[in-house]
Amino acid sequence: MNHPATETTASSVAAAERGLALAVEGVDLRFGGIHALRGVSFSAAPGQITAVIGPNGAGKTSVFNTISGFYRPAAGRIKLGGDEITDVPVHARAARGLARTFQNIALFRGLTVLENIKLGGHHTMHAGVLAALAYSRSARSEEIALREEVERNVIDFLEIDHIRNQSIDALPYGLQKRVELARALAMRPRVLLLDEPVAGMNREETEDMARYILDVQEEWGVTVLLVEHDMGMVMDISSHVVVLNFGEVIAAGTPAEVRSHPRVIEAYLGAESAVAA
Amino acid sequence: MSEFLEYSLLGLLSGGVMALIALSFVLIYKGTGVVNFAVGEVMMLGAYLYYAGAVTFGLAPWLAFVISLVVIAMLAILVERAVLRPLSGQPAVAVLMATIGIASIVHGAVEAQWGGDTLSPPTLLPRTPVNLGEILIPGTVLGNFAVAAVLIGGFLAFFRYSRTGIALRATASDSVTAATLGININYSQRLTWVLSGVVGTVAGVLIASSAGLSPLLASAALSVFAAIILGGLDSILGAIVASLLIGWAESVAAGYLGGKSRDVVPYLVVLAILVVKPYGIFGTRTIERL
Numbered sequence: 001m002n003h004p005a006t007e008t009t010a011s012s013v014a015a016a017e018r019g020l021a022l023a024v025e026g027v028d029l030r031f032g033g034i035h036a037l038r039g040v041s042f043s044a045a046p047g048q049i050t051a052v053i054g055p056n057g058a059g060k061t062s063v064f065n066t067i068s069g070f071y072r073p074a075a076g077r078i079k080l081g082g083d084e085i086t087d088v089p090v091h092a093r094a095a096r097g098l099a100r101t102f103q104n105i106a107l108f109r110g111l112t113v114l115e116n117i118k119l120g121g122h123h124t125m126h127a128g129v130l131a132a133l134a135y136s137r138s139a140r141s142e143e144i145a146l147r148e149e150v151e152r153n154v155i156d157f158l159e160i161d162h163i164r165n166q167s168i169d170a171l172p173y174g175l176q177k178r179v180e181l182a183r184a185l186a187m188r189p190r191v192l193l194l195d196e197p198v199a200g201m202n203r204e205e206t207e208d209m210a211r212y213i214l215d216v217q218e219e220w221g222v223t224v225l226l227v228e229h230d231m232g233m234v235m236d237i238s239s240h241v242v243v244l245n246f247g248e249v250i251a252a253g254t255p256a257e258v259r260s261h262p263r264v265i266e267a268y269l270g271a272e273s274a275v276a277a
Numbered sequence: 278m279s280e281f282l283e284y285s286l287l288g289l290l291s292g293g294v295m296a297l298i299a300l301s302f303v304l305i306y307k308g309t310g311v312v313n314f315a316v317g318e319v320m321m322l323g324a325y326l327y328y329a330g331a332v333t334f335g336l337a338p339w340l341a342f343v344i345s346l347v348v349i350a351m352l353a354i355l356v357e358r359a360v361l362r363p364l365s366g367q368p369a370v371a372v373l374m375a376t377i378g379i380a381s382i383v384h385g386a387v388e389a390q391w392g393g394d395t396l397s398p399p400t401l402l403p404r405t406p407v408n409l410g411e412i413l414i415p416g417t418v419l420g421n422f423a424v425a426a427v428l429i430g431g432f433l434a435f436f437r438y439s440r441t442g443i444a445l446r447a448t449a450s451d452s453v454t455a456a457t458l459g460i461n462i463n464y465s466q467r468l469t470w471v472l473s474g475v476v477g478t479v480a481g482v483l484i485a486s487s488a489g490l491s492p493l494l495a496s497a498a499l500s501v502f503a504a505i506i507l508g509g510l511d512s513i514l515g516a517i518v519a520s521l522l523i524g525w526a527e528s529v530a531a532g533y534l535g536g537k538s539r540d541v542v543p544y545l546v547v548l549a550i551l552v553v554k555p556y557g558i559f560g561t562r563t564i565e566r567l
Contacts, residue, residue, distance in 0.1 A: 068457055094459030106454040108447050118440070119447050119458050187458065 019047035019223035020081035020190040027076035036062045042242040049224040051234045054244035060227040097190030101180045107168045114164045120186030121147045154185045174205040194226040283412045284532035290418045292524020293425035298501040299516035301477035307511045308449045308469035314376045317498025318383040323349045323478025324485035328398040338399045353474035395491040417487035503547045509557030
């Protein structure tokens with residue numbers, strides 16, 4: 001349970017300017033007979049917003065789950081800030097600065113907003129009874145103070161102070177999405193994965209969320225990788241777009257380049273995409 | 278009236294230890310989703326280890342108690358690693374059968390080692406009875422209740438306020454998400470088994486040192502199953518309330534209707550309540566999709 005990264009993270013109060021590069025290199029993923037990802041390679045530049053788009057079933061969520069560590073690729077590597085993390089267990093990736101949200105909100109029911117957010121900082125604490133005893137009191141209280149400051153910042157930043165003590169279950173959908181983002185930010189991430197952050201949101205909620213994502217990137221310097229169906233939003237906020245179809249990268253570039261790419265147009269408008277969906 | 282008060286008070290007090298056994302079970306169900314049928318045997322084994330330390334090796338009772346807790350904790354880690362973790366993801370029935378297997382191995386080993394006679398381990402708590410007005414309460418009953426109350430209170434606070442406790446709750450409710458937040462699921466589950474084993478051992482030692490020790494101790498967990506189902510399988514608070522209720526019902530029934538009825542009346546109470554509240558008093562209402 002000892003993460004060498006923890007001490008350095010704890011001593012650097014400023015959360016800004018610490019985005020890491022994320023690279024997916026030649027990842028191959030199979031489920032039985034289904035070839036979900038075929039040699040997928042792309043990278044997310046540090047401190048930038050990168051989007052992964054593609055028709056349903058293209059493999060977007062599989063890519064995310066591989067980066068998170070739920071799936072072990074048959075071949076290929078995942079690199080975070082130059083370090084290979086392909087074999088690092090899920091929970092240890094959090095300590096290396098990887099945080100994510102889920103397509104279907106994965107907040108803990110029965111816990112309050114604040115408790116959910118506090119869990120986001122769990123990896124920075126030395127868990128375990130023995131570790132807690134061995135760990136010096138002053139260092140511990142320093143860490144707790146820092147944690148509380150981050151939690152306060154996150155809550156102010158996402159404007160959810162008024163609901164901090166409410167139970168998750170009672171909150172409307174848009175707010176739940178925001179709380180999930182808050183929890184991910186409380187992890188002090190260096191790379192943030194957002195799985196369909198505006199799915200099911202109306203226009204206004206989508207605009208709010210887009211603004212928050214931009215603020216996260218600008219003010220916190222976090223590398224953001226997002227999967228999203230809302231094209232307008234993707235094209236507005238991303239600096240780099242990766243297009244997947246049938247488990248392969250078919251195009252990558254700036255929003256303008258991708259939009260006019262013939263294979264992208266074919267994937268979205270061609271007859272094959274209707275079958276794939 | 279004073280008779281009723283006496284039965285009620287004694288019943289509620291004995292419900293305290295029952296709540297500990299229930300807690301031992303609910304911890305595992307809530308934390309790992311496993312229905313653990315070895316709760317009674319773990320409790321019994323803990324009590325025998327205490328007996329071995331205090332009588333066979335002649336250690337001071339408190340030291341024997343601490344050693345039994347440590348040994349049970351180590352066994353819990355071993356069983357979790359060797360039996361339960363490889364079974365994770367398997368159907369619930371397979372895991373349940375594994376716990377029944379563990380129960381029967383422990384039972385057999387204990388009988389082989391210590392036989393079936395009733396032993397009397399030394400008491401941990403003072404035996405001086407306490408007078409409450411006209412009611413005379415045996416010292417061990419009161420002591421057992423006090424220990425159980427402190428331990429349960431500590432657990433409730435641990436789950437409510439401590440980071441590790443909240444992390445355990447998070448793991449229980451959604452282990453995949455918990456892992457992405459940096460919570461080590463294997464560690465959480467190991468800790469859950471250790472805590473459950475420790476709580477069960479405390480209950481076992483309390484019962485054995487006040488009422489004697491035999492392999493029958495394991496069946497004390499049976500009436501606790503009634504309490505657990507009544508309280509709702511996944512609710513710690515429910516387990517406590519239901520244990521007190523069943524302890525009370527047993528004692529009042531035994532007092533007025535004779536000793537035999539204590540085995541029947543609590544189950545009638547459970548049956549009656551489950552007809553009205555099928556998920557228990559505090560259980561989570563789950564909707565099964567068919």
